[in-house]
Amino acid sequence: MSQSESQYPDASVQSESGPVVVTQTNSRLKSEAWNYFNKVGTKAVCRHCGTELTTGPKSGTTHLCRHIKDACKKIIEEERKKFGLGKDSDMFGTSNYKFNSEVTRSLMTLLFIDAEIPFAVIENRFFEASMRSLRPEYKVVGRQTLRNDCVEVYKKGLAVSWKEFEELDSCVSFTADIWTSSVNLGYLCLTAHFIDKNFNFKKKIIGSRQMSYPHSGPAVASLIEKILVEWKLDAKIFTITLDNSTVNDNAIEKALKKIREILRRIASSGKRLQFFNDILKELQLGEKKDGLLEVPISDEWKEAKELAKFLEVFFYATKTFSTVRRPCSHLYMKEVWTIGAMLMEDYMSFNQTLQDLAQKMLPKFNKYWENPNLILILACVFDPRVKLEDIEFFLGDAYGDETDEYKKRLEDVRSSLRKCYDDYASMCNVDRATSGGSPQVESSSLGKRKFDMKLSEFKFQKRHMRPRRSELDNYLEEAVVECDEENFDILQWWKRNSDLYPTLAKMERDFLAVQVSTVASESAFSAAGRLTDHSRNSMNAKTIQALICSRDWFYSIDGGFDLEQFRPFMQAP
Known part of the structure; x- marks a missing residue:
């Protein structure tokens, strides 16, 4: 008999038809979760809190494990940790661990999204060999299946984000910016910013859409409106921040050109770098040496310092x-x-x-x-x-x-x-x-009630x-x-x-x-640039949006790394 059984020995549960005694030696109930439940017909009844959960040949025990870990607080914490998924209990090292290929496939999908790994890597022979070395029977999927899995992750994240916005009781501010890819395709990124009811600052990319030329004001406004309507956020708009800056760096470039050039040439050679360090130690400025460009004169250094x-x-x-x-x-x-x-x-x-x-x-x-x-x-x-x-x-x-x-x-x-x-x-x-407002008054006497009412009104x-x-x-x-x-x-x-x-x-x-500023939307273009480089420029716009949004949503999760928080994105239950 397990520790939990000895601590909570009652094996009889009251059902609608009367007490039902459950035999604890049922050989079919092999999961450790059954140490915490009694089977009553088609129900699994928690021995500690009495909660009834559905059970059957096809139900599995995942929902029973979740109840033990998250819902039933009467079970001691040390016991609950055995059924965890994440930082509090290692899902791969507990005694009740069983290999689940769907979990592995889901985690692999999250890895490819989070690390921005090209889909072609999954078909690399050494990648497949490394996976087989860990689990010989595991079959690695192909790049197209991986792409479809990434889109499914996006759809799951979409449902989570949709619900979050639906329950939001505050307005939303937005940032938007336009970016041109390496193959001259234009993309608009729209990011939502809001503070939830728990006063947490949240940021979510809700759209990374390809847009045709010209990138005029009306065209940008039309696409933004379309995204907002799709998300049903058009009634929650507070502000929209757009990029309205031009780069005026000619003067800066002129002042720094010689300094940048000399530093670039110095850094390209160990001998030159050592020579330059010797100059710094002696606090002197040299002239031409071994093909180096002329070092800026003291006035130019002074100007750079002021700049x-x-x-x-x-x-x-x-x-x-x-x-x-x-x-x-x-x-x-x-x-x-x-x-x-x-x-x-x-x-x-x-x-x-x-x-x-x-x-x-x-x-x-x-x-x-x-x-x-x-x-x-x-x-x-x-x-x-x-x-x-x-x-x-x-x-x-x-x-x-x-x-x-x-x-x-x-x-x-x-x-x-x-x-x-x-x-x-x-x-x-x-x-x-x-x-x-006016207070409510009670009195048993009619005259007293009338007096109290008049006084209260006054x-x-x-x-x-x-x-x-x-x-x-x-x-x-x-x-x-x-x-x-x-x-x-x-x-x-x-x-x-x-x-x-x-x-x-x-x-x-x-x-x-x-x-x-529009930095929130601009930062998405760094990821987009890596996703649409010359080796992957054939990726379609919907896949790009799925990857950019999903990765951004990963980082909107509060706290440290805990796999339990990523469960909504995973294929496995």
Whole structure:
């Protein structure tokens, strides 16, 4: 008798027709799962919690194992781990392990998707030999079957993502960008960004579609609309961020051309590299040596140093706005102000290269600064470390804190914030006031009930004559949060305070999901480039979408690597 049987010895279960005694020596019940269940007719009854599960010749015991591992908390943890799949218990090393070719095939499919391995590898003779060395009877599928399996993984992931969006109670922000493959085919990538009910920031590619030329505005808009309608997300759109940048790097290239060329030539030879290191040690600059190009003169090095200082601001701003796994919209004003302050620095008048570069950048910068995006401004308010303080500072610095323009712009921000809040409060059916409705009164005396009713009505009307305070008022008047800047998690703060500010918490989920850049969609093109290189440029558009989306969805799974979380993508039950 097993440990579980000795601990839970009761083998009789009450059914509708009376007690049924199950014999424990049934030779057909060989799975270890039956040590935790009693077989009652066509039912398997858990000995610990009494849950009834269907059983039969074709039912198997997978669902019984899942019940033991996940559902029945009365079974001690050490026993439950034996039936796990993932990091808590090795599916390939437990005593009850049985080889399942479908599991192996599914895991192989996930490997080819995740590692971006060409389908042809599966037909490589050494790959097949290596698989047979592990399990001689296992038959490796062909590349076409593998391709079909990858599409099936995509369909399973599609169902999971579809359900997630269907249950989502917040809006969704999107990023979109266009990419041209090595064979000059255009692709549009559309990525969804949202914050779920548990305040987790989520990113999912929902479309990687081939589009014909010309890549005009109407054509892009039409394809985006088509994808959104297919996903039934057209009613949940909050923002769409598109690429609107041009590369103005002529001045940078001119300043760095000689430095880059000399470093390239130095790195191509060990002897030259050693020679260059000797120069650095002596803190001297050499001339022509052994065919090397002329080393930049001291003024050029100085100019490169100033240029690096200039570009450092853009580096940190790009790093901030390029994040795709956490919010960044609340940092928009701070980063933009920092760039503006640098472009207008007086010291640039002493450097012609930087002055020319700043003059080319300023017109585009002014488009963002003089007519800033209101949604990105309001997003700053949801940072409890600053609230309205940053906005007041930035506007005051730009226009002077006593000017009419400053007062007008600040009032526009406040009124827009108030209007947004009122709209959300209405949608959430949350009363902005802290007072409630008229209380219910009970009394046995008719006269007493009438008096209580009149008094209650009088108090209710008097309360409503007083100025009402909303969540927004309370939030803005509360002191800003003082904390460690590096370790502050803005989403966790809102999660902890969502009961105190339910309407603002719902607003925050929409505003903090807004993307400042299109990096999320652009990053998909790196994978697309590898998938459609010259050795695999015959892959059709649907397969490319299946591979790109599936791999992206793998990375949207929270936590560390746990195979149990990938079960929805797997073919086997």
